[in-house]
Amino acid sequence: MTRSNEEPTIFVVDDDPALLRGLDIALQGRGYAVRTAPGGAEFLELLESESPDLVVMDVMMPGMSGLEVLRRLRADERWAELPVMMVTAYPHADVSEEAARRGVGDVVPKPFRLEELVERIEKQLGRRGAGEG
DSSP states (O other), X not given: OOOTTSOOEEEEEOXXXXXHHHHHHHHHTTTOEEEEESSHHHHHHHTTTOOOSEEEEESOOSSSOHHHHXXXXXXXXXXXXXXXXXXESXXXXXXXXXXXXXXXXXXXXXXXXXXXXXXXXXXXXXXXXXXXX
């Protein structure tokens, strides 16, 4: 986890390259360190060398769904308590229920407003006014 003198690290996992670029730029501009991965396998590989403070992950991705990645995270004691937010263009009740059962802090429907997503990220991190002042 982040020490008080370091910027929080957010991993963004999504198969949409434009969304990855946009969130990378927007979150860095608000005082976050950002790492991106285009899919679940790449994200799990990244976890072998880096530790995030929060993960923002798409539910539907080719190869490995966000829910499968979440299942693997929760099965590994190193990542069982890692804060995760999920974003989805398909906010069905079963997805939200499964995410909640696995300890997801928030499920954000796509499309989302950037400022709303940032507010929800800050709430998950217990951080307010990141990048201000």
